[in-house]
Amino acid sequence: xxxxxxxxxxxxxxxxxxxxxxxxxxxxxxxxxxxxxxxxxxxxxxxxxxxxxxxxxxxxxxxxxxxxxxxxxxxxxxxxxxxxxxxxxxxxxxxxxxxxxxxxxxxxxxxxxxxx
Amino acid sequence: xxxxxxxxxxxxxxxxxxxxxxxxxxxxxxxxxxxxxxxxxxxxxxxxxxxxxxxxxxxxxxxxxxxxxxxxxxxxxxxxxxxxxxxxxxxxxxxxxxxxxxxxxxxxxxx
Numbered sequence: 307x308x309x310x311x312x313x314x315x316x317x318x319x320x321x322x323x324x325x326x327x328x329x330x331x332x333x334x335x336x337x338x339x340x341x342x343x344x345x346x347x348x349x350x351x352x353x354x355x356x357x358x359x360x361x362x363x364x365x366x367x368x369x370x371x372x373x374x375x376x377x378x379x380x381x382x383x384x385x386x387x388x389x390x391x392x393x394x395x396x397x398x399x400x401x402x403x404x405x406x407x408x409x410x411x412x413x414x415x416x417x418x419x420x421x422x
Numbered sequence: 423x424x425x426x427x428x429x430x431x432x433x434x435x436x437x438x439x440x441x442x443x444x445x446x447x448x449x450x451x452x453x454x455x456x457x458x459x460x461x462x463x464x465x466x467x468x469x470x471x472x473x474x475x476x477x478x479x480x481x482x483x484x485x486x487x488x489x490x491x492x493x494x495x496x497x498x499x500x501x502x503x504x505x506x507x508x509x510x511x512x513x514x515x516x517x518x519x520x521x522x523x524x525x526x527x528x529x530x531x532x533x
Contacts, residue, residue, distance in 0.1 A: 408456070
């Protein structure tokens with residue numbers, strides 16, 4: 307299994323530009339999560355989907371952020387317009403709820419976003 | 423506010439000794455608990471999970487859960503330099519898919 311695949315690995319963009327991060331979850335997983343990690347705030351959940359449906363987007367900072375999951379194998383996180391404070395590592399993770407409640411997530415390699 | 427708290431460290435442990443990492447959580451509705459290891463510049467990697475009170479062992483790792491006291495710990499026996507990383511504690515609440523993470527404890531194993 308190729309694991310959770312994220313692209314790009316690194317993104318440097320100018321303030322005000324649109325940024326799109328992409329994620330392909332593990333095949334067969336039915337939940338997908340977008341997290342943001344910074345030194346100050348650690349890992350924060352932005353949004354998660356179950357069976358392609360957004361379930362909880364309470365962590366999305368503001369209207370500049372949007373996420374979609376058009377099918378079971380692809381999701382995007384878009385920031386428009388981007389700001390320097392959006393600089394962080396963005397992780398995508400996926401999971402499949404089976405059996406006992408201690409099933410965990412598998413994380414992708416992350417996208418390091420720098421907004422200048 | 424549902425919180426997961428960890429000592430940020432750094433925690434330094436001599437090679438071959440036992441490293442003990444602790445995590446407390448505020449919500450008694452917490453169902454299952456996770457320890458992730460994150461090397462610098464890498465993504466978090468699941469190393470242990472537990473949902474029943476008591477101990478759960480996997481190789482050199484032991485997770486301990488005490489729901490009455492609302493803490494979960496991770497013991498690493500025979501610590502190796504390759505264990506040097508940040509360890510993240512995470513909690514899943516009943517009826518919810520998402521994990522809430524602590525800010526992590528940085529562990530350094532001294533050769």
